[in-house]
Amino acid sequence: MNVVNNKWIGQRTIRPDGVDKVTGRAAFAADTAMPGMIWGKVLRSPHPHARIRSIDTSKAEALPGVKAVVTSRDVVDFPLDKSVMLGIQDMRWMCRNVMARDKALFPGHPVAAVAATTEAIAAKACELIEVDYEVLPFSIEIEDAIEPDAPILHEFNTFQGKPSNIVGTLEHKKGDIEDGFKQADVIIERSFTTRPVHQGYIEPHACLISVAADGKTTIWSSSQGQFMVRAMTAYLTGIPQSDIRAIPAEIGGGFGGKTIVYLEPLATLLAKKSGRPVKMVMTREEVMRATGPTSGSKSTVKIGAKKDGTIVAAQGTFYLQAGALPGSPIRGAAGCSFAPYDIANVLSVGYDVCSNRSKVAAYRAPGAPIGAYAVECVLDELAEALKMDPLEFRLKNAAKQGTKAAHGPVFPRIGYIETLEAAKNSAHYSAPLRRLQGRGVASGFWFNAGGESSAQVNITEDGNVVVTTGHPDIGGSRAGIANICAELLGIDYRRVSVIIGDTQTVGFSNLTGGSRVLFASAMVVTQATEKVINTLRERAAKIWEIDPEAVKWENGAAHPASPNAGQFEPLTLEDLADKAPMQGGPIGAGVQLNTQGAEGGFGTHICDVEVDIELGIARVIRYTAVQDVGRAVHPGYVEGQLQGGVAQGIGWALNEEYIYRSDGKVDNPGFLDYRMPVCSDLPMIDTILVEVPNPKHPQGVKGVGEVPLVPVMAAVANAIYRAVGKRFYALPMSPPKVLAGLEPPVQQAAE
Amino acid sequence: MAKLHVTTTVNGEPLEFLCEPYETMLDALRNQLALTGSKEGCASGDCGACSITLDDRLVCSCLMLAAEAEGHEIRTIEGMARGGRLHPLQEKFLEQAALQCGICTSGMLVASEALLRKNPNPSEEEVRFWLAGNLCRCTGYDKIVRAVLETAEEIREAAQ
Numbered sequence: 001m002n003v004v005n006n007k008w009i010g011q012r013t014i015r016p017d018g019v020d021k022v023t024g025r026a027a028f029a030a031d032t033a034m035p036g037m038i039w040g041k042v043l044r045s046p047h048p049h050a051r052i053r054s055i056d057t058s059k060a061e062a063l064p065g066v067k068a069v070v071t072s073r074d075v076v077d078f079p080l081d082k083s084v085m086l087g088i089q090d091m092r093w094m095c096r097n098v099m100a101r102d103k104a105l106f107p108g109h110p111v112a113a114v115a116a117t118t119e120a121i122a123a124k125a126c127e128l129i130e131v132d133y134e135v136l137p138f139s140i141e142i143e144d145a146i147e148p149d150a151p152i153l154h155e156f157n158t159f160q161g162k163p164s165n166i167v168g169t170l171e172h173k174k175g176d177i178e179d180g181f182k183q184a185d186v187i188i189e190r191s192f193t194t195r196p197v198h199q200g201y202i203e204p205h206a207c208l209i210s211v212a213a214d215g216k217t218t219i220w221s222s223s224q225g226q227f228m229v230r231a232m233t234a235y236l237t238g239i240p241q242s243d244i245r246a247i248p249a250e251i252g253g254g255f256g257g258k259t260i261v262y263l264e265p266l267a268t269l270l271a272k273k274s275g276r277p278v279k280m281v282m283t284r285e286e287v288m289r290a291t292g293p294t295s296g297s298k299s300t301v302k303i304g305a306k307k308d309g310t311i312v313a314a315q316g317t318f319y320l321q322a323g324a325l326p327g328s329p330i331r332g333a334a335g336c337s338f339a340p341y342d343i344a345n346v347l348s349v350g351y352d353v354c355s356n357r358s359k360v361a362a363y364r365a366p367g368a369p370i371g372a373y374a375v376e377c378v379l380d381e382l383a384e385a386l387k388m389d390p391l392e393f394r395l396k397n398a399a400k401q402g403t404k405a406a407h408g409p410v411f412p413r414i415g416y417i418e419t420l421e422a423a424k425n426s427a428h429y430s431a432p433l434r435r436l437q438g439r440g441v442a443s444g445f446w447f448n449a450g451g452e453s454s455a456q457v458n459i460t461e462d463g464n465v466v467v468t469t470g471h472p473d474i475g476g477s478r479a480g481i482a483n484i485c486a487e488l489l490g491i492d493y494r495r496v497s498v499i500i501g502d503t504q505t506v507g508f509s510n511l512t513g514g515s516r517v518l519f520a521s522a523m524v525v526t527q528a529t530e531k532v533i534n535t536l537r538e539r540a541a542k543i544w545e546i547d548p549e550a551v552k553w554e555n556g557a558a559h560p561a562s563p564n565a566g567q568f569e570p571l572t573l574e575d576l577a578d579k580a581p582m583q584g585g586p587i588g589a590g591v592q593l594n595t596q597g598a599e600g601g602f603g604t605h606i607c608d609v610e611v612d613i614e615l616g617i618a619r620v621i622r623y624t625a626v627q628d629v630g631r632a633v634h635p636g637y638v639e640g641q642l643q644g645g646v647a648q649g650i651g652w653a654l655n656e657e658y659i660y661r662s663d664g665k666v667d668n669p670g671f672l673d674y675r676m677p678v679c680s681d682l683p684m685i686d687t688i689l690v691e692v693p694n695p696k697h698p699q700g701v702k703g704v705g706e707v708p709l710v711p712v713m714a715a716v717a718n719a720i721y722r723a724v725g726k727r728f729y730a731l732p733m734s735p736p737k738v739l740a741g742l743e744p745p746v747q748q749a750a751e
Numbered sequence: 752m753a754k755l756h757v758t759t760t761v762n763g764e765p766l767e768f769l770c771e772p773y774e775t776m777l778d779a780l781r782n783q784l785a786l787t788g789s790k791e792g793c794a795s796g797d798c799g800a801c802s803i804t805l806d807d808r809l810v811c812s813c814l815m816l817a818a819e820a821e822g823h824e825i826r827t828i829e830g831m832a833r834g835g836r837l838h839p840l841q842e843k844f845l846e847q848a849a850l851q852c853g854i855c856t857s858g859m860l861v862a863s864e865a866l867l868r869k870n871p872n873p874s875e876e877e878v879r880f881w882l883a884g885n886l887c888r889c890t891g892y893d894k895i896v897r898a899v900l901e902t903a904e905e906i907r908e909a910a911q
Binding site: 012014015017018019020021022023024025026027028030031033199200201202203204250251252253254255281283284474475476479634636637639640643644645646647648670671672676677678679680681682684685 | 781785786787788789790791792793794795797798800827828829831832837841844845846847848850851852853854855856857860875876878879880882883884885886887888889890891892893894895896897
């Protein structure tokens with residue numbers, strides 16, 4: 001660890017972008033405007049499944065005020081027979097998701113886009129586009145999509161030799177599963193369903209794009225990765241990446257949902273065709289119908305244990321909805337769900353299933369919460385059958401340093417056991433409960449990611465600091481970066497300005513996802529700052545005419561390393577910046593890395609609910625999230641990640657779901673009916689930050705953003721069971737379902 | 752159809768603007784008056800990101816017609832800091848890390864300020880129900896509620 005005095009690391013400093021955000025000054029994508037700007041609008045399929053025979057745009061083009069119309073003919077095609085990967089996204093699916101080609105695959109699927117002088121004219125023009133659809137049969141739910149006679153979305157895809165909607169599988173295997181179950185004294189097998197849930201960011205997707213006559217393109221958009229926006233837009237429009245400057249606007253929430261493009265390629269094509277800057281902003285209804293969500297699922301989990309509580313075998317089968325195009329997060333479901341446990345025999349299988357709903361997008365630890373919900377509920381039943389405390393049961397089987405996970409890695413020093421012990425020792429875990437209240441626990445794991453990151457650290461002429469990084473700041477990462485840079489330089493954190501660069505001013509940085517941002521940017525910022533410190537030491541050495549090795553950097557100034565080095569007054573950062581023009585020029589350093597060593601993260605949650613058995617309302621009344629966070633560089637924003645993840649999980653557990661009509665359309669595409677938790681639904685959410693430093697990181701950082709969603713649904717379900725004696729195997733556990741599920745004796749007992 | 756001429760007061764400044772008869776106050780603020788601090792999250796009054804006050808009454812500006820501003824006083828997030836000084840709620844939101852992405856923050860602050868003007872000593876439950884019309888997807892509301900309660904306490908102490 002490089003950090004010695006920790007003046008700023010671990011402090012609740014004011015975030016660099018804070019004042020802009022509390023005064024309304026911060027510019028989100030929809031807040032931008034340009035002279036001559038016109039408005040783009042998307043025409044979307046009303047059908048869940050339909051062949052597009054033809055599109056006639058002539059009437060729309062003739063409408064006064066319309067400046068451009070685009071269809072799939074304008075979008076670069078990626079033929080089905082050849083995969084073209086960009087990160088984890090296949091451009092074959094991406095080109096078909098931004099604009100339907102031969103078939104419309106879900107209600108809301110774009111079929112054309114228009115740009116006009118006003119939003120009203122653009123909307124009117126969309127109505128004038130004539131699309132000749134051949135309406136096809138459709139399937140929405142997994143069980144319908146995997147029927148032998150199900151309507152097939154992608155005829156080229158086969159599974160076990162036949163055309164199928166199963167478009168991918170994944171298997172993790174360890175030991176011998178059959179042999180393992182033979183050793184078990186108790187085996188519990190249960191099936192679970194979860195509904196698709198939306199990331200629910202409050203800011204709809206938005207962009208403003210200008211294309212000059214020479215093809216030079218400027219994009220302002222709200223995304224989790226300006227480099228992702230640049231690359232995908234380049235792929236889908238044919239404009240080279242060097243001609244596209246993607247500027248990251250402030251982003252109003254993403255949670256994984258803004259890791260792919262929807263509007264940017266269309267707005268670019270419209271801007272190119274019209275010669276005018278084009279602004280596009282989705283309505284909430286468009287967000288709900290055509291973006292995200294995460295998969296709905298059907299899972300079966302079987303776990304066997306010996307009488308002494310040793311888990312000997314675990315098997316999971318996870319069917320996840322991909323939506324219209326392949327790519328559900330089976331890796332997270334099959335890979336993460338058993339990872340907190342040291343189990344000799346594991347078989348974990350995932351199936352990626354297409355059906356006629358919007359293509360899923362990443363959502364906070366994609367797939368992991370789905371798998372953990374099933375596994376952690378079965379573990380609760382097993383603990384009960386074995387008459388063990390559920391935390392003791394987990395402690396007995398906890399993964400630790402040296403455990404080989406079913407998905408491959410051997411764990412280094414991890415802090416899972418510490419989270420269990422902190423939960424067990426918390427005041428919450430032993431607090432009394434009243435009638436119809438129950439306490440549930442659950443744990444969770446997420447892989448975490450590192451990857452490409454770039455930073456530039458520059459000393460200003462007046463001796464302050466500007467740090468430029470390349471990952472959009474979605475939850476306060478700039479505050480953490482300022483703390484780290486200030487700590488290393490030994491200066492007040494307010495002298496460090498942190499900005500997120502655009503694609504043409506900072507080096508490639510992978511998108512904000514996988515809980516990578518502070519992990520990866522801390523690494524490059526640390527190395528760049530250390531280079532700057534070396535330069536500063538060299539400058540002082542030159543001025544003092546001594547060896548650079550005889551100069552140390554401390555408290556924001558160069559000092560002689562020891563009395564032997566000579567007697568010199570310290571040279572501060574300001575002094576050296578002032579002398580820079582005569583002493584070798586500008587002071588700054590850039591570092592670009594493919595960061596490695598992002599170790600997985602573990603959390604354990606305790607949830608108390610109270611159930612109103614007359615109304616079926618389960619209400620969370622107390623919650624504690626415990627997590628191994630490595631090192632909390634800014635505790636306020638680390639706690640915030642835990643609290644926010646828990647709130648999303650409570651919504652997923654108790655209320656949130658897409659409700660479909662019989663015609664295949666979403667019936668609740670708005671915040672009133674898609675019921676996310678509001679302030680009065682929740683209690684305070686307590687956090688316990690366990691800090692087991694990541695040995696592969698200069699500050700000990702581990703990703704923290706995604707783990708907190710993973711355990712929540714199981715913790716809530718287990719709590720409801722303890723409150724009313726009834727287990728629910730399907731989400732959401734909304735009031736009508738809870739009411740219908742309550743046994744009459746439970747209600748009678750209450751009366 | 753001809754545009755309507757509206758004379759109103761926004762953040763203490765008298766001003767005039769032209770709007771379509773169907774234009775919302777939110778669109779007028781954002782598109783005519785360049786006051787983009789009020790956000791559109793839903794356009795249906797469900798998320799509160801566009802919260803403003805109309806003659807001191809908290810409203811969703813997406814549910815109000817711009818023409819209804821005629822002769823009234825509008826306050827938006829842009830008017831909350833006075834003379835370069837942040838409002839105590841703004842300060843407290845920063846100290847408490849009561850925002851992550853920041854898209855709900857304008858509406859949260861406007862709504863919280865309206866609460867404290869009406870009720871300088873709210874209980875946690877009163878804060879939670881008052882802010883139930885302002886969605887936040889990042890924070891789980893914990894730090895927002897704490898920030899409002901602490902600000903209320905500090906304002907009360909300062910008044911004594």
